[in-house]
Amino acid sequence: MARKDLLDIASLHREEIEFLLDRTTSCKDQFTHSVRKTTALKGKSVLMLFYEPSTRTHTSFEVAAKRLSAEVTNFNVAQSSITKGESIRETIETLQAMHTDYIVVRHGRSGLPGMIARQTKASVINAGDGAHAHPTQALLDAFTIKEKFPDPTGKKVLIIGDILHSRVARSTSTVLKKLGVEVAYLGPGTLVPKQGPENIRLFTNYEAAMAWAPDVVYLLRVQMERQDVQFFPSLREYHRIYGITSARLEEIRQRGLYIMHPGPVNRGVELCDAVMDYERSLMNNQVENGIAVRMAVLDWLTPGGDYPRPESTYASHLNTGSTLVLP
Numbered sequence: 634m635a636r637k638d639l640l641d642i643a644s645l646h647r648e649e650i651e652f653l654l655d656r657t658t659s660c661k662d663q664f665t666h667s668v669r670k671t672t673a674l675k676g677k678s679v680l681m682l683f684y685e686p687s688t689r690t691h692t693s694f695e696v697a698a699k700r701l702s703a704e705v706t707n708f709n710v711a712q713s714s715i716t717k718g719e720s721i722r723e724t725i726e727t728l729q730a731m732h733t734d735y736i737v738v739r740h741g742r743s744g745l746p747g748m749i750a751r752q753t754k755a756s757v758i759n760a761g762d763g764a765h766a767h768p769t770q771a772l773l774d775a776f777t778i779k780e781k782f783p784d785p786t787g788k789k790v791l792i793i794g795d796i797l798h799s800r801v802a803r804s805t806s807t808v809l810k811k812l813g814v815e816v817a818y819l820g821p822g823t824l825v826p827k828q829g830p831e832n833i834r835l836f837t838n839y840e841a842a843m844a845w846a847p848d849v850v851y852l853l854r855v856q857m858e859r860q861d862v863q864f865f866p867s868l869r870e871y872h873r874i875y876g877i878t879s880a881r882l883e884e885i886r887q888r889g890l891y892i893m894h895p896g897p898v899n900r901g902v903e904l905c906d907a908v909m910d911y912e913r914s915l916m917n918n919q920v921e922n923g924i925a926v927r928m929a930v931l932d933w934l935t936p937g938g939d940y941p942r943p944e945s946t947y948a949s950h951l952n953t954g955s956t957l958v959l960p
Contacts, residue, residue: 636649637934638759640746640766641759642772660925671700672701678703679704679734680705683710683737684739685741687760690739690761700928742763744765745763756936770801773926779812790817791849793850802818806818817833817834850885872901
């Protein structure tokens with residue numbers, strides 16, 4: 634069942650997802666109740682290759698690797714030869730020569746982790762590529778929901794916000810559907826795809842979406858850095874129409890709904906300050922579970938194998954219209 638790489642959710646079988654979620658339970662029990670550190674990856678090396686800023690994902694991968702006794706190297710892009718014009722291919726060839734076992738990659742270009750995976754024997758983990766995928770975020774979201782609903786089949790999750798630019802929306806909705814969860818999207822018409830994935834309801838009206846009776850409200854960060862045009866009048870207007878205001882929070886409390894957010898939070902945009910203290914907010918749970926999920930993924934993957942690797946199913950899930958080539 635083991636794989637060399639984790640590049641997306643779409644190519645995972647349900648059995649693999651359930652295996653990883655079960656393994657996450659064991660990892661969380663280890664570091665919250667008994668053993669703070671294991672020797673599962675003793676002698677292995679993990680390289681953190683982040684071309685985009687990150688706090689939660691980067692930190693939790695680093696903590697996860699160290700709790701498995703792996704050696705961690707942080708690749709500082711700003712201080713590397715990349716600033717002198719070194720190509721990504723040259724960087725990967727250099728890292729391959731160092732015999733790195735795992736490479737955790739975040740990059741603004743969709744598909745780049747998959748291209749790297751085909752050029753190295755190291756296990757490559759996609760920590761977010763453009764607007765395409767964020768598989769470990771999806772797994773930790775699924776695990777967090779399963780902690781509240783052990784059998785999530787038939788439960789409803791409403792994902793609110795910038796669906797168009799969100800790799801989290803794509804990956805999390807995919808993993809939830811594979812687990813039998815019903816998913817709906819809500820957001821401005823300019824930020825919700827005109828034709829969504831199969832079996833996902835599309836809403837542009839908050840009241841209509843809440844009438845769908847979700848069990849979990851999942852708020853997405855408005856990603857202004859990925860928006861090259863103005864998709865809505867103002868952040869204040871977005872909060873009024875789609876955000877969780879004080880009045881909406883009270884309605885959510887009365888209905889007993891859970892609230893999730895991948896972070897970082899834009900206060901006064903996706904949600905009001907009071908949401909941070911809401912008793913059914915799962916945001917801190919998501920952060921804690923991120924460590925356990927990433928421990929499970931690192932322990933599951935198996936470095937090695939032939940390379941360059943052929944085009945995988947990963948490439949078929951990219952809607953780029955062309956093959957991405959390493960520069």
